[in-house]
Every structure is written in structure tokens, then in C-alpha cells.
Amino acid sequence: MTITATIRIQEADFDVAQEIAALSKGRTDVGAVVSFSGICRGSEQGEPIAALTLEHYPGMAEAEITRHADEALSRWPLRGLTVIHRFGRIAPGENIVLVVTASAHRQAAFEAAEFLMDYLKTNAPFWKREESARGTSWIEARDHDDAAAARWTKP
């Protein structure tokens, strides 16, 4: 059975429970669903923030996420895969990103979800700008995110 990933880049919020249900409802071949939700924190480096604004590269964002989703589908025996990434202004407590993986057994679902998040962090063309009382500034990339992505590289 060929699985096609569902990938959405959108400004609107999404419903996590609905997305999980979409991969498991009415299915008897799915024994495990893993979901990761990335949520906007109310502070960065100890400083309160008012919101994040996510800029993205339309076209490349879809292409890059599709490429990694296809790699996940080829590396793990998944029965379903959904990736949603928001752009625009996002307030603390709101959703930013969602990865949902479905498989027969838990290991594939856990690993594929972690692989995708690690790559989204370092390779998907999105940039976060924070708004705080001191104005706005671009959030800097973190070395440990590069290290997290690098561990999935095949020897």
C-alpha cells in the first residue's frame, strides 16, 4: 500500500485531535499514532514575549517538507503521516507545528516523528521573529538543533 503524506503550510490554526483521528479513525491496521505539537512559549531566554511571527519561503517550504516526509515514508513502515506548519503571527499558547505518524507498532511512529521534527528545525525554510517589550528580533538558530538533525544521517 502506498502512503501519501498530508502536508499543509497555513496561517490558520489546526485541531490536533482532529488530525490524529484522521490517521486512525476506522483503521484496523494502525496500532500506534505519535503526535508532536510545537507550541509558542510565552518567553525566550527568560524574557517574556508578546508573540512570534513566522516568515516562510512559499514553494520551498512545501518542497523541503515533502522531501523529508518522503524520506520518512521510505525509512519507516508508516501507515499515515501528516505535517502541518503555520506561518504569520502566533501568540503564546498557540500551535506552531504538528507532526503525526501512524504505524502498526510504536517504534516506527516515534522515530519517524522525531526524525521529521529534527529536520524541520534545521532544513525547513521558516524564520521566527519575536515581539517583546524591547521590540522585535530574529531568533537565532541553535547548534544543538543541527546536532539533533545530524544523528539521522546514514553512515
Next chain:
Amino acid sequence: MKLKYFAWVRERVGKAEEIVEPPAEVRTVGDLIGWLAARDDAYAYAFEKPTVIRAAIDHAHVKADAAISGAREIAFFPPMTGG
């Protein structure tokens, strides 16, 4: 070819995109960064640390040594911070 800029690269350059026709000796992404940086102070500021700048040709990540011939769209941006 069309150039696109994102995040602080876009802010420093002062525009989101433009069409350029670099001379023939500008063969790689690294050459293009050098050529742009020499244009004026805004570009020089945007590309002051070339090793920090990431690039993509036609929606795929590339390194500084990638050839630009045949490229339709080249984008420059800082390290990504999505997810």
C-alpha cells in the same frame, strides 16, 4: 535570474526579491554573494558574514560552491528557525 531574500537578509538588503544579470565570471553561489556584497552598503551589511548565509537554488538547499548557471530562482536567508 530572480533572487529572493528572507528574514534579516531581506531586511538588510531592503527588498524581498529582484531580477539580476550577473556577469559571466560569477559562476557559483559564493561568487554571487561576493558580487552582491560589492554593490552597496546595504548588500555589504546583509552578506558581511558569508559563511552564515544559507542559499537555495530552485527551492533546494545548496552549498556556496554550487553552480548558478541555469538557475531560475536563487534565495538567500539566515539559518532556519522553524519547527
